Amino acid sequence: MKNYYTKEVIDRFLNPKHFGEMKDASGIGKAGNPRCGDQMEVFIKVKEGKIIDASFRTLGCAAAIATSDVICEMIIGKTPKEALSITEEEMVKELKKLPAVKVHCSSLAIEGLKKAVNDYEKRK
């Protein structure tokens, strides 16, 4: 059976590991998709040049929640600069596949991360 969402997307959507506000974040980034109305916030905690924790808050579809969770997982352990090099394709790969109409959800996550890193750089 051809499913709209892969099992990976559904699993992450149902059991995201990284959601929630971070009180002691080193950087916060907000991104919104003006078209579909999804909103996302990325929190990062940086210690000794590395992202040691990341979390998100997302008002959006299953794909938006799943990609938010994926990006948080992918950036933990990376330097902020390394984190910024993550591409949409790499994120989609983690989820096996995203429906074409949902690929923009991964760019929303990247946008949120970019802003969180910028915020961190500014605060430094």
Add this chain to the structure above:
Amino acid sequence: MEKIYFDYAATTPVDKGVAEKITPFLEEKFGNPSSLHAFGQEAVFALDRARESVARFFGAKEREIIFMPSATVANNVAIQGALQKKEKPHVVTSAIEHKAVIEPLKNSSAEVTYLPVYKEGVIKEEDVKKAIKENTVLVSIGYANSEIGTIQPIGKIGKIIEKENEKRRNKIIFHTDAVQAVNYLPCKVDKLKVDLLTMSGHKIYGPKGAAALYVREKTPMSPILFGASQEKGFYPGTENVFAFAGLGFALEEIKKNDSEETKKLRDRIIDFVLKEIPETKLNGERERRLPNNVNITVEGAEGESLMMALDNEKIAVSTGSACASNSLSPSHVLLSIGLSRERAHGSLRITLGRYTTEEEVDYFLEKLPPIVERLRKISGK
């Protein structure tokens, strides 16, 4: 709990009795109704019987019923057919029509007035009167809305048009798309005073691939499809006997007392949600509403994610959120009743039907609150 289907406005399962009656048309009674031999005549008989049943249901004459492959095609035949050969035609419709009415109008040369439906989701009949102009050719208003279930005053609009037509030479044609109404609302064409009416088989426990267009006698209509002369030339092509027969049988199974039971279940859902889940609202007026339709907005949660989380609990519903549409735009119906894009984003449509049980409703009402709570935690709203 087995899978629960709360999306009857999208489509319905075929009634078991209907399915049994029409399966012979796939194998044994496969004839082409245009053939004069026994095989063909068997098919003619089935088509005649189906047409009789449609005519009886709508209080029409058999020759006024045209079978169609879908309500979308029927609406196209109705709208384009009414506009053809008219000079600078003007059409009155509402802002919440189905795409199958809006798109044929947008793709025509007609000037279109879209009537507002206000926050209730219902047009005011006096607005129709005000909108009618010298060159108005067609008024097309859906009987009941597929998303928010609101019911339009078709009979009252029909009266206004009838009165208007008394003093006009170029008569206005009145069309209604009654696809969502047939299960629950009175549909006699003389009471509604419509000239054209669209209905569909798969929303009334009949098969897909069957719809019907009622065309009042002497309505000036031109065909838009050309071929042999089946269906009075309005839908030429070999008839889908299996599906059309099914539509006829399905109409015979519609019992108006279904409405009361369904309405009770609907009201239980509405009352529970509004009372037990904070920051929720009902979209569209409650009184003038189909007995099977619930459309709510849940603030701080997005509709597609609500739908997917419910799907994971084996409950099938739908949403008007932009995230669930291929165009990434929110439902035009929800925007037309004044919802902000944010509120449309959190919309959920639950449509009940003939096989909905109290147990299913209980199960749904048990599963929904924790899902909303979880999604609100994720969104932080």
